[in-house]
Amino acid sequence: VAEGNEDRFSRQVALFGPDGQRKLRETRALIVGLGGLGSHVAQQLTFLGVPDETLIDHDIITGSSRNRVIGARPADVAAKTPKVDVAKRLILEIDPEATVVTYTVKLEHAHDAFADRTVVFGCVDNDLVRLQLTELTARHRIPYFDLASDTGIDNQGAPTYGGRIVFGAGSRCLHCLGLLDPEDIRRARLPEDARRAHDETYGIKQSALAGTGPAVVSVNGAVAALAVTEFMGWITRIREPAAQLVYYGEKRAVRRSTDEGDPDCPYCRLWRQ
Ligand SMILES: [Zn+2]
Numbered sequence: 001v002a003e004g005n006e007d008r009f010s011r012q013v014a015l016f017g018p019d020g021q022r023k024l025r026e027t028r029a030l031i032v033g034l035g036g037l038g039s040h041v042a043q044q045l046t047f048l049g050v051p052d053e054t055l056i057d058h059d060i061i062t063g064s065s066r067n068r069v070i071g072a073r074p075a076d077v078a079a080k081t082p083k084v085d086v087a088k089r090l091i092l093e094i095d096p097e098a099t100v101v102t103y104t105v106k107l108e109h110a111h112d113a114f115a116d117r118t119v120v121f122g123c124v125d126n127d128l129v130r131l132q133l134t135e136l137t138a139r140h141r142i143p144y145f146d147l148a149s150d151t152g153i154d155n156q157g158a159p160t161y162g163g164r165i166v167f168g169a170g171s172r173c174l175h176c177l178g179l180l181d182p183e184d185i186r187r188a189r190l191p192e193d194a195r196r197a198h199d200e201t202y203g204i205k206q207s208a209l210a211g212t213g214p215a216v217v218s219v220n221g222a223v224a225a226l227a228v229t230e231f232m233g234w235i236t237r238i239r240e241p242a243a244q245l246v247y248y249g250e251k252r253a254v255r256r257s258t259d260e261g262d263p264d265c266p267y268c269r270l271w272r273q
Contacts, residue, residue, distance in 0.1 A: 009049055020236030021049060027235060028052045030117040030142075032107060032133060034083040035059065036215050037147045038123030039070035040224035042087045045121075046094045048232060053091060054117065055084040056103040056110045068217040107132055114140045119235075121227065122146040127180045128188035134173050134180075138270035143169040143234075145227045145241075151214045151249075161216060161249040163223035167230060167241040170271035172261025177244065219249055226254065 013021050027050045031038045034057040045053060061069060061076040061083060069083065071090035084102035091098050103110040107129055114120070120142050122133045130146060137144035149163035166174055174180050184205070190198055230241040244257035261268055 012048070016232070016236035016238060020238075023235045023237070024049045024232075025051055026118075028054075028116055028118045030054045030056070030113055030120045031087070031123060032056045032120065032129070033123035033125070034069075034087040035065065035123070035125075036068040036217070036220040037149060037224050038121065039068075039072075039083070039087055039090065040221050041121050041123055041147070041228060042091055043070050043094070044224065044228040045231075046091045046098060048228070049095075051095065051097065052099045054101040054103070054113050055087050056105070056107060056113055057083045057087075058104055058106045059083050061086060068215055068220055107136075111136065114142065117142055119231065120144045121231075123224075126188055127184045130174055131180055131185055134168070134175055134267050135270070137168065138170075138173065138267045141170070141271055143167070144173075145231060146174055147223055147227050149215065149220050149223050151216060151219055153214075159214075159250065161214075161219045162247040163219065164244060164246040165223060165227040165230065165242075166244045167234075168268075170268055172243055172259075173265060173267050175267050176262035176265035177259055219247075222247055222249070 009021050029045055029050050029052065031041055031053060034042065034055055038057070042053060042055065059082070060080045061072050063077050065072055066074070066077065069086060071086045076086060082104045084104055088100045088102055091100050101113070103113055114136055117140070120133065120137050122130060122144060124130060133144060133146070144167070146166045146168070147163065151161040154160050166177065166179065168174065187195060187198060226245050226247060230245070233239050234241040242256050244259060245254055246257060247254050
């Protein structure tokens, strides 16, 4: 035990016991998306004592990242630092002995990252990647927490801010819960010039603007903390995670959805093959 490390987890072991801490230490996490949501998840998993994190994000830090990406520094903008490298630095500052593997590529080029993972956190901002994650986690039978922040202006012009988390492990998923927008997925699959023509004809829906729309650190932090807290309760055997929690920031409420999945869902069926 490194100097000064004996008490590192004493305050949380007081909650869930040494067996719970051992379960955290045995976790091999995969975080997809290391921006406004995923950077909080990386930080919190490391503080909890998850020692092994694989990170996927092809994107770099820009000036507009600096209102919310945990660990980003001013110099990262000029240096065009990949978001995964900022997260790796953050993790290693908290736990120098952590194992961190980074993929600075899009998800479709990082399928081998799934092979030995025990939990996946999806922290992305588009439904095509969520669909890819739904299929990949089902094929590998890896429990999957999906995080989404949902911040914008409603039809009456009032600000709305919040988000939701969904936990899938074979009995329900984003697809059979009806949470993926087929129109967003179709648009995301178009080649660049066809997408531009599509947007000129139909306009861009707010949901498809997630990468450039409103984003606030505290809202992302609330959504990330809901997901990591459900993970903590599940992995330490305190209780089963909620299937779906929805955070309505402007109403100051978190609600648990009891929506059921579809037993014939093609993605959930992959878990049973
Ligand atoms: Zn399903």
